[in-house]
Amino acid sequence: MKPRFLMCPPDYFGVEYNINPWMTDNLGRVDHAHAKNQWRNLFDTLSKHAKIELLEPQPRLPDMVFTANAGLVKENTFIPSRFQYPERQPEEIHFRHWFSSKGYDLADLADPENLSEPVSFEGEGDALLQHNKNLLWMGYGFRTNPQTRDLITDLFPQCITLQLVDPRFYHLDTCFCLLPGGQVMYYPPAFSQESHQIIEDNFAIEDRLEIDEENALYFTCNAVVIENNLILNHASPALISQLASLGYKAILTPVDEFLKAGGGTKCLVLCL
Numbered sequence: 001m002k003p004r005f006l007m008c009p010p011d012y013f014g015v016e017y018n019i020n021p022w023m024t025d026n027l028g029r030v031d032h033a034h035a036k037n038q039w040r041n042l043f044d045t046l047s048k049h050a051k052i053e054l055l056e057p058q059p060r061l062p063d064m065v066f067t068a069n070a071g072l073v074k075e076n077t078f079i080p081s082r083f084q085y086p087e088r089q090p091e092e093i094h095f096r097h098w099f100s101s102k103g104y105d106l107a108d109l110a111d112p113e114n115l116s117e118p119v120s121f122e123g124e125g126d127a128l129l130q131h132n133k134n135l136l137w138m139g140y141g142f143r144t145n146p147q148t149r150d151l152i153t154d155l156f157p158q159c160i161t162l163q164l165v166d167p168r169f170y171h172l173d174t175c176f177c178l179l180p181g182g183q184v185m186y187y188p189p190a191f192s193q194e195s196h197q198i199i200e201d202n203f204a205i206e207d208r209l210e211i212d213e214e215n216a217l218y219f220t221c222n223a224v225v226i227e228n229n230l231i232l233n234h235a236s237p238a239l240i241s242q243l244a245s246l247g248y249k250a251i252l253t254p255v256d257e258f259l260k261a262g263g264g265t266k267c268l269v270l271c272l
């Protein structure tokens with residue numbers, strides 16, 4: 001069965017505020033026509049491998065294209081995100097409406113009194129499922145509060161949290177990519193020493209593809225993975241052949257207009 005993804009057309013996409021280092025020098029600098037073409041090309045590429053559902057874009061919500069941050073889906077249940085920054089909080093209601101209108105059960109993150117910080121959770125941007133182990137990997141440090149983990153244990157009993165330390169890689173999906181053969185492709189300096197150790201403890205050396213800064217800065221880890229295909233913004237020739245030797249095919253789909261806002265191909269997609 002084909003995977004199903006949620007995407008949101010980039011009608012109102014732009015860099016209009018500054019909530020991550022990628023946006024800082026790109027305020028007002030998006031080429032809208034180019035962004036639309038790149039998004040369309042990604043849509044067409046993904047459509048060959050997946051069924052895509054579309055969410056209606058909303059004016060003045062320029063980051064809504066990044067549907068990976070809408071929340072996290074498990075079967076018929078949707079855990080809606082609680083955005084860290086006020087700029088993105090108005091997106092929440094639109095994501096919620098879409099999922100309720102499609103018949104999903106909404107599992108809200110409650111605000112338990114014992115949390116020392118407010119709840120924040122940015123969906124699949126910081127929560128990636130390792131299917132073969134039914135294990136959720138969560139990122140924290142910039143957007144998602146690590147205590148959120150305790151709020152979703154009913155749905156995801158097995159969860160490991162990783163601390164992000166490089167502000168350029170502020171969501172887990174910008175620097176960590178699980179592959180269906182049991183490997184992980186990741187950028188080690190984006191993680192704290194302790195989290196680095198956790199990754200090493202969970203993946204044998206031959207299953208760890210450590211990528212260099214050049215690839216990382218092109219959002220290579222931010223790949224949409226469908227079976228053995230990796231749909232990504234960029235990968236160096238050396239990485240492409242390394243992936244090929246493991247049986248993976250890199251399908252380069254440039255989305256550099258979206259990199260200006262701090263997102264690659266995978267940020268533009270949510271798994272349903």
Ligand code: ARG
Pocket residue numbers: 019020063066068069088124125126171173174261262263264266267
């Ligand atoms: N400008 C958006 C933000 O900073 C980009 C989100 C990228 N999404 C992702 N899943 N990494 O929130």
